[in-house]
Amino acid sequence: MARPVNSQHGDARTRILQATYDCVARYGLAKTTLDDAARQAGLSRATVYRHFPGGRDQLIKEVISWETMRFFERLYEVVLEASGLDEMVALGLMFAHRALKSHDVLQKILETEPELLLPQLTVEADRVTALIAAFLQPHLERYLATGRSGPCGCLQAPTGLPSRGVDTSQAADYLARMALSFIASPGRWDLTDPDQVAHLVRTELLAGLTGA
Amino acid sequence: MARPVNSQHGDARTRILQATYDCVARYGLAKTTLDDAARQAGLSRATVYRHFPGGRDQLIKEVISWETMRFFERLYEVVLEASGLDEMVALGLMFAHRALKSHDVLQKILETEPELLLPQLTVEADRVTALIAAFLQPHLERYLATGRSGPCGCLQAPTGLPSRGVDTSQAADYLARMALSFIASPGRWDLTDPDQVAHLVRTELLAGLTGA
Amino acid sequence: MARPVNSQHGDARTRILQATYDCVARYGLAKTTLDDAARQAGLSRATVYRHFPGGRDQLIKEVISWETMRFFERLYEVVLEASGLDEMVALGLMFAHRALKSHDVLQKILETEPELLLPQLTVEADRVTALIAAFLQPHLERYLATGRSGPCGCLQAPTGLPSRGVDTSQAADYLARMALSFIASPGRWDLTDPDQVAHLVRTELLAGLTGA
Amino acid sequence: MARPVNSQHGDARTRILQATYDCVARYGLAKTTLDDAARQAGLSRATVYRHFPGGRDQLIKEVISWETMRFFERLYEVVLEASGLDEMVALGLMFAHRALKSHDVLQKILETEPELLLPQLTVEADRVTALIAAFLQPHLERYLATGRSGPCGCLQAPTGLPSRGVDTSQAADYLARMALSFIASPGRWDLTDPDQVAHLVRTELLAGLTGA
DNA sequence: CACTAAACGAGACGGTACGTCCCGTCTTGAA
DNA sequence: TTCAAGACGGGACGTACCGTCTCGTTTAGTG
Numbered sequence: 001m002a003r004p005v006n007s008q009h010g011d012a013r014t015r016i017l018q019a020t021y022d023c024v025a026r027y028g029l030a031k032t033t034l035d036d037a038a039r040q041a042g043l044s045r046a047t048v049y050r051h052f053p054g055g056r057d058q059l060i061k062e063v064i065s066w067e068t069m070r071f072f073e074r075l076y077e078v079v080l081e082a083s084g085l086d087e088m089v090a091l092g093l094m095f096a097h098r099a100l101k102s103h104d105v106l107q108k109i110l111e112t113e114p115e116l117l118l119p120q121l122t123v124e125a126d127r128v129t130a131l132i133a134a135f136l137q138p139h140l141e142r143y144l145a146t147g148r149s150g151p152c153g154c155l156q157a158p159t160g161l162p163s164r165g166v167d168t169s170q171a172a173d174y175l176a177r178m179a180l181s182f183i184a185s186p187g188r189w190d191l192t193d194p195d196q197v198a199h200l201v202r203t204e205l206l207a208g209l210t211g212a
Numbered sequence: 213m214a215r216p217v218n219s220q221h222g223d224a225r226t227r228i229l230q231a232t233y234d235c236v237a238r239y240g241l242a243k244t245t246l247d248d249a250a251r252q253a254g255l256s257r258a259t260v261y262r263h264f265p266g267g268r269d270q271l272i273k274e275v276i277s278w279e280t281m282r283f284f285e286r287l288y289e290v291v292l293e294a295s296g297l298d299e300m301v302a303l304g305l306m307f308a309h310r311a312l313k314s315h316d317v318l319q320k321i322l323e324t325e326p327e328l329l330l331p332q333l334t335v336e337a338d339r340v341t342a343l344i345a346a347f348l349q350p351h352l353e354r355y356l357a358t359g360r361s362g363p364c365g366c367l368q369a370p371t372g373l374p375s376r377g378v379d380t381s382q383a384a385d386y387l388a389r390m391a392l393s394f395i396a397s398p399g400r401w402d403l404t405d406p407d408q409v410a411h412l413v414r415t416e417l418l419a420g421l422t423g424a
Numbered sequence: 425m426a427r428p429v430n431s432q433h434g435d436a437r438t439r440i441l442q443a444t445y446d447c448v449a450r451y452g453l454a455k456t457t458l459d460d461a462a463r464q465a466g467l468s469r470a471t472v473y474r475h476f477p478g479g480r481d482q483l484i485k486e487v488i489s490w491e492t493m494r495f496f497e498r499l500y501e502v503v504l505e506a507s508g509l510d511e512m513v514a515l516g517l518m519f520a521h522r523a524l525k526s527h528d529v530l531q532k533i534l535e536t537e538p539e540l541l542l543p544q545l546t547v548e549a550d551r552v553t554a555l556i557a558a559f560l561q562p563h564l565e566r567y568l569a570t571g572r573s574g575p576c577g578c579l580q581a582p583t584g585l586p587s588r589g590v591d592t593s594q595a596a597d598y599l600a601r602m603a604l605s606f607i608a609s610p611g612r613w614d615l616t617d618p619d620q621v622a623h624l625v626r627t628e629l630l631a632g633l634t635g636a
Numbered sequence: 637m638a639r640p641v642n643s644q645h646g647d648a649r650t651r652i653l654q655a656t657y658d659c660v661a662r663y664g665l666a667k668t669t670l671d672d673a674a675r676q677a678g679l680s681r682a683t684v685y686r687h688f689p690g691g692r693d694q695l696i697k698e699v700i701s702w703e704t705m706r707f708f709e710r711l712y713e714v715v716l717e718a719s720g721l722d723e724m725v726a727l728g729l730m731f732a733h734r735a736l737k738s739h740d741v742l743q744k745i746l747e748t749e750p751e752l753l754l755p756q757l758t759v760e761a762d763r764v765t766a767l768i769a770a771f772l773q774p775h776l777e778r779y780l781a782t783g784r785s786g787p788c789g790c791l792q793a794p795t796g797l798p799s800r801g802v803d804t805s806q807a808a809d810y811l812a813r814m815a816l817s818f819i820a821s822p823g824r825w826d827l828t829d830p831d832q833v834a835h836l837v838r839t840e841l842l843a844g845l846t847g848a
Numbered sequence: 849c850a851c852t853a854a855a856c857g858a859g860a861c862g863g864t865a866c867g868t869c870c871c872g873t874c875t876t877g878a879a
Numbered sequence: 880t881t882c883a884a885g886a887c888g889g890g891a892c893g894t895a896c897c898g899t900c901t902c903g904t905t906t907a908g909t910g
Contacts, residue, residue: 012860030242030269033891044862045893055893057242126397173399174416181389185338204386245870256883257872267872436855454666454693457896468857469898479898481666550821597824598840601817609762611809628810648886669865680888681867691867 013051015041020063025104034059071099085136085143086206089179090197096183097191133169133176140175141168178205225263227253232275237316246271283311297348297355298418301391302409308395309403345381345388352387353380355418390417437475439465444487449528458483495523509560509567510630513603514621520607521615557593557600564599565592602629649687651677656699661740670695707735721772721779722842725815726833732819733827769805769812776811777804779842814841 019041023032034056038045052058078095082088100106182189182200190196231253235244246268250257264270290307294300312318356379394401394412402408443465447456458480462469476482502519506512524530568591606613606624614620655677659668670692674681688694714731718724736742780803818825818836826832 034893035891046863046895047861049893050860056891126399129393129397129399177393177397178389181341181393185341185389187338187341187385246872247870256885258874258884259882261872262882268870458898459896468859470858470900471856473898474855480896550823553817553821553823601821602813605765605813605817609765609813611762611765670867671865680890682869682889683887685867686886692865 012041012043012047016043016048016051016059017063017066020059021067021105024060024063025108028108029060032060067105074099085139086198086201088139089136089175089205090194090201093179093183093191093201094194094197097186100183129173129176129180132179133172136175137168137172140172144168144171175205224253224255224259228255228260228263228271229275229278232271233279233317236272236275237320240320241272244272279317286311297351298410298413300351301348301387301417302406302413305391305395305403305409305413306406309398312395341385341388341392344391345384348387349380349384352384356380356383387417436465436467436471440467440472440475440483441487441490444483445491445529448484448487449532452532453484456484491529498523509563510622510625512563513560513599513629514618514625517603517607517615517621517625518618521610524607553597553600553604556603557596560599561592561596564596568592568595599629648677648679648683652679652684652687652695653699653702656695657703657741660696660699661744664744665696668696703741710735721775722834722837724775725772725811725841726830726837729815729819729827729837730830730833733822736819765809765812765816768815769808772811773804773808776808780804780807811841 016037020032020037023036023040027033027036034048035045037059038048041048048059049055052062054061075092075095079088079092082091182191182205189200191200228249232244232249235248235252239245239248246260247257249271250260253260260271261267264274266273287304287307291300291304294303394403394417401412440461444456444461447460447464451457451460458472459469461483462472465472472483473479476486478485499516499519503512503516506515606615606629613624652673656668656673659672659676663669663672670684671681673695674684677684684695685691688698690697711728711731715724715728718727818827818841825836
């Protein structure tokens with residue numbers, strides 16, 4: 001049976017997360033108050049504590065996890081539309097870059113608390129790199145086998161090719177590192193221009209992988 | 213030059229920064245109080261405000277900038293000892309990785325506030341990448357001029373461009389990106405083992421740059 | 425037919441009052457919570473509100489009235505056993521003093537909130553004084569008339585004696601005042617010793633009334 | 637040199653006590669909030685906690701003790717004006733009764749929380765009785781010796797009269813009990829009428845003591 | 849028998865007050 | 880002057896009750 005929920009829209013928990021997200025976009029992480037979030041959600045402070053007993057700390061943690069997950073979900077959807085590995089990487093680069101640039105929270109943090117991100121040379125990156133590499137590997141294998149990765153219908157490709165296992169793993173790792181690097185710092189490339197992105201992918205990311 | 217530093221004299225400003233740093237290492241960023249810092253420094257709260265009129269926010273900002281600068285200074289000293297580009301990159305990788313692993317503050321943050329670092333896909337990286345690339349470029353040019361070549365790995369560096377001027381800039385950029393990436397996420401490499409690092413540098417970072 | 429009521433014993437209202445009484449004895453007046461009372465009664469908070477719509481305030485008021493009434497009921501029963509005015513006063517003094525000393529709630533309040541009782545110089549005493557005086561007057565009249573008050577079978581004695589009306593009223597008032605005073609503060613008397621009480625009654629309370 | 641104090645009048649502690657007193661007079665004991673008191677005092681909540689670390693509980697306790705002390709101080713001053721024991725008792729009765737009747741806080745409590753005072757049959761009264769009796773005893777001795785107590789210049793009379801020591805102690809106790817009783821419950825006497833009070837003192841309080 | 853009404857348990861919610869902690873400002877007094 | 884010391888207003892935090900309300904689930908009484 002459909003839950004009529006309670007007052008406005010979405011269950012309370014999601015409303016609180018969204019409200020907190022909005023506040024962080026407005027005030028920054030450090031200056032966002034649990035009161036702010038509650039007010040923004042149209043709920044009382046007590047209710048926020050009922051859903052997030054850990055208080056402000058838990059709220060901040062969860063809103064970041066939540067938003068990160070949403071980012072990857074949208075990235076995943078965008079990337080599935082690609083017809084080949086090169087297009088997939090290009091689409092991913094463009095989407096990720098656009099998302100970061102138009103990301104209210106990130107921009108607010110960069111504006112008010114850039115220091116928090118300076119030490120981004122962190123071990124946490126390991127997880128993201130590995131995740132992206134794992135995602136790319138099957139497409140990379142098909143790409144290397146056929147010259148194209150084919151329509152990307154599923155996350156986990158059949159990958160009946162045991163040969164080159166080490167090669168593709170290593171290559172996927174390399175690809176993920178470079179993609180992440182360019183998303184974070186495009187350098188002289190304009191990642192909003194599809195032509196430039198296609199060129200970047202061909203000449204710097206996938207170059208040398210084709211004839212391996 | 214005798215550095216008495218630490219507890220009693222040494223100028224107040226530095227003592228406050230060091231004290232704050234210690235507190236952050238102990239309590240984490242969010243839980244470090246201006247009182248904590250003042251007490252740790254053996255100074256009164258009023259004095260801290262005299263040196264950091266911006267209060268807690270300014271204090272946090274400056275302590276991060278200060279520590280970041282100290283990190284790069286030490287990295288610079290270490291790297292100057294190298295006799296060639298490959299050793300330089302290797303030394304840099306090892307030092308940076310070791311520094312991060314033994315970095316009290318960073319480890320404390322990773323322990324207590326890992327979410328802050330999840331979205332490390334940030335534009336801030338641009339500055340660091342460019343800085344490192346600019347530092348590497350002259351060494352790279354000398355390296356390419358005097359020439360050394362290692363066994364070619366399975367990965368081909370992006371070598372689409374024939375002319376030299378653009379080459380070194382582009383290659384330095386590539387090198388900086390990959391170095392940063394491996395510092396942040398070593399993947400399967402053990403960055404404390406000089407042999408493995410030397411191998412990594414040869415096969416994945418400098419491969420393909422030699423005989424372009 | 426006996427009403428099995430709901431769950432355990434006694435109707436809900438009485439169970440709540442008793443539970444609240446127990447809590448006050450444990451925590452004191454100010455720290456007794458409606459939740460405490462509900463939990464102690466084995467009922468839900470909602471049920472308490474159904475029986476005491478006035479909430480906590482009403483609950484506290486009623487539990488005090490309830491207990492006060494129970495005290496006077498028991499005092500009344502004890503006092504009816506007396507065979508004469510002197511014994512009646514003595515029994516009343518002893519029972520009242522013993523009841524106060526072993527009164528969980530009162531002792532708890534004295535322990536935790538003694539200030540509430542310091543200004544006991546209150547108008548409320550009027551009612552109690554008058555009530556006791558009214559109760560004593562018929563017995564006093566019989567006592568003065570016969571030298572004994574005789575077995576006390578009824579609260580309202582026939583009192584067909586118009587003479588000495590003013591006298592007995594005034595004397596009863598005096599008797600009530602002194603009895604109350606000694607219950608509250610026995611001074612040098614040990615109100616648990618029947619001999620001392622008898623002596624006190626004879627020499628300080630009833631002295632001078634006999635031959636009036 | 638005049639103490640500039642801080643802001644308005646009186647030191648902070650006294651201002652808080654007075655403000656709390658005012659609030660209790662307005663809202664009653666149970667409904668007086670620490671916020672109310674702070675606001676009334678024109679101070680912040682934090683400051684109240686600085687002066688009364690025990691919070692609301694301590695504040696309530698101390699305000700009651702404070703007011704009680706003020707009451708007895710004023711009573712003492714009034715009573716010192718008397719020229720003899722009878723006048724002293726009369727003045728005390730009148731002042732005490734008037735004070736209770738015009739006592740904002742007590743009247744507020746009687747209006748809103750009468751139950752708190754119903755069980756005024758409390759051991760606390762012992763202290764007050766003893767205190768008053770001790771104060772009265774020297775005057776009573778002089779009264780019995782001379783038929784008058786003489787101008788009351790000092791609290792502690794010389795009392796070189798060993799005789800009747802037990803008598804006066806007992807008589808003072810009796811006097812204190814009756815005085816307290818009539819203050820609390822005047823019964824049929826109008827304690828605002830000097831003539832009635834003088835008559836009451838003569839016929840019911842001091843009667844029988846003179847020729848003892 | 850089914851249906852209704854009443855009492856109850858359970859729990860979400862807005863709200864208020866508590867007591868704690870920290871911030872940033874200010875004043876005072878001593879070196 | 881510089882600094883330690885500390886009082887103060889302000890405000891957020893996390894906790895705890897309060898009083899209200901809405902759900903289901905019995906349980907009893909009645910048509």
